Amino acid sequence: KQYNNILTSKPETGVGLITLNRPKALNALSSPLMLELNEALAEFDADDSVGAIVLTGSERAFAAGADIKEMKDKEFSDVYKNRFLENWTAMTKIRKPVIAAVSGYALGGGCELALMCDIILASPTAVFGQPEINLGVIPGGGGTQRLALAIGKSRTMELVLTGRNFTAQEAEKWGVVSKVVGEGEGQVVKEAVEMGKLIASKGQIAVQAGKEAVNAAYELTLAEGLRFERRLFHGLFATKDQKEGMAAFAEKRKANFTHS
Numbered sequence: 682k683q684y685n686n687i688l689t690s691k692p693e694t695g696v697g698l699i700t701l702n703r704p705k706a707l708n709a710l711s712s713p714l715m716l717e718l719n720e721a722l723a724e725f726d727a728d729d730s731v732g733a734i735v736l737t738g739s740e741r742a743f744a745a746g747a748d749i750k751e752m753k754d755k756e757f758s759d760v761y762k763n764r765f766l767e768n769w770t771a772m773t774k775i776r777k778p779v780i781a782a783v784s785g786y787a788l789g790g791g792c793e794l795a796l797m798c799d800i801i802l803a804s805p806t807a808v809f810g811q812p813e814i815n816l817g818v819i820p821g822g823g824g825t826q827r828l829a830l831a832i833g834k835s836r837t838m839e840l841v842l843t844g845r846n847f848t849a850q851e852a853e854k855w856g857v858v859s860k861v862v863g864e865g866e867g868q869v870v871k872e873a874v875e876m877g878k879l880i881a882s883k884g885q886i887a888v889q890a891g892k893e894a895v896n897a898a899y900e901l902t903l904a905e906g907l908r909f910e911r912r913l914f915h916g917l918f919a920t921k922d923q924k925e926g927m928a929a930f931a932e933k934r935k936a937n938f939t940h941s
């Protein structure tokens with residue numbers, strides 16, 4: 682399908698790739714872009730040939746934030762009545778794992794978009810930040826909440842209240858990203874697609890259950906989360922993939938998952 686603000690492709694078996702593509706605006710996340718992103722995510726989520734999704738931008742910018750030019754003249758009544766930003770949560774309802782491959786600027790809503798993904802890989806040039814304070818506002822796409830959960834109160838307060846950027850290396854040290862990849866154009870996308878391919882080769886019901894279970898850690902109490910995890914674990918014994926995976930181990934061969 683042709684979009685105006687994003688590109689989609691399937692670069693490897695099992696992997697859907699979404700590339701934010703508003704180069705002149707450093708991939709500022711306008712409302713039309715977000716609608717297209719949600720549509721593309723839903724399409725890959727429903728596509729049986731896709732087991733993992735990679736989201737990326739350009740070398741210069743993953744995304745430099747929500748579109749400031751679109752926002753600047755809005756009034757409270759506009760943003761309230763039109764439920765501004767509410768559709769951003771669609772991203773978090775996707776069943777399949779989403780890997781962010783971040784190069785360049787991931788600022789404001791761009792940082793928050795990366796934080797909504799399940800795994801973040803960063804290139805050494807990646808620059809993260811929540812600079813909204815400089816615009817007279819605060820993060821509105823989950824930044825205060827997801828950063829606090831990821832890196833704790835003091836660092837989150839510092840970042841949100843000063844608006845200073847943080848580097849890929851800081852992000853790795855704090856556990857915001859799982860890895861800073863080596864230098865080189867396209868390297869971060871290459872590694873994210875490889876990781877997506879590996880995840881897509883596993884039993885997809887188990888992969889999606891794993892994602893649900895990890896996400897429960899952010900919403901439930903420990904006792905509820907442990908019960909939720911155990912019930913999902915029990916449920917996987919109703920799948921062919923569990924029979925195949927365990928039989929393959931016993932027979933010393935590679936499992937051939939059918940995602941059923």
Ligand code: HXC
Nearest residue numbers: 705706707709745746747748749750788789790812821822
């Ligand atoms: C609209 C943007 C933009 C944005 C960049 N551009 N960021 N347009 N919204 N968020 C546009 C610029 O206006 C410019 O357009 C072009 O992209 C290139 O940007 P430059 O500033 O010329 O590039 P450079 O000097 O390299 O600086 C890069 C930058 C800077 C440091 C990333 O652009 C910047 O500070 N951007 C804003 C970052 C920000 O504050 N983000 C948070 C937004 S608020 P022209 O037409 O002049 O060439 C937010 C709220 C989230 O995200 C709420 C929940 C989602």
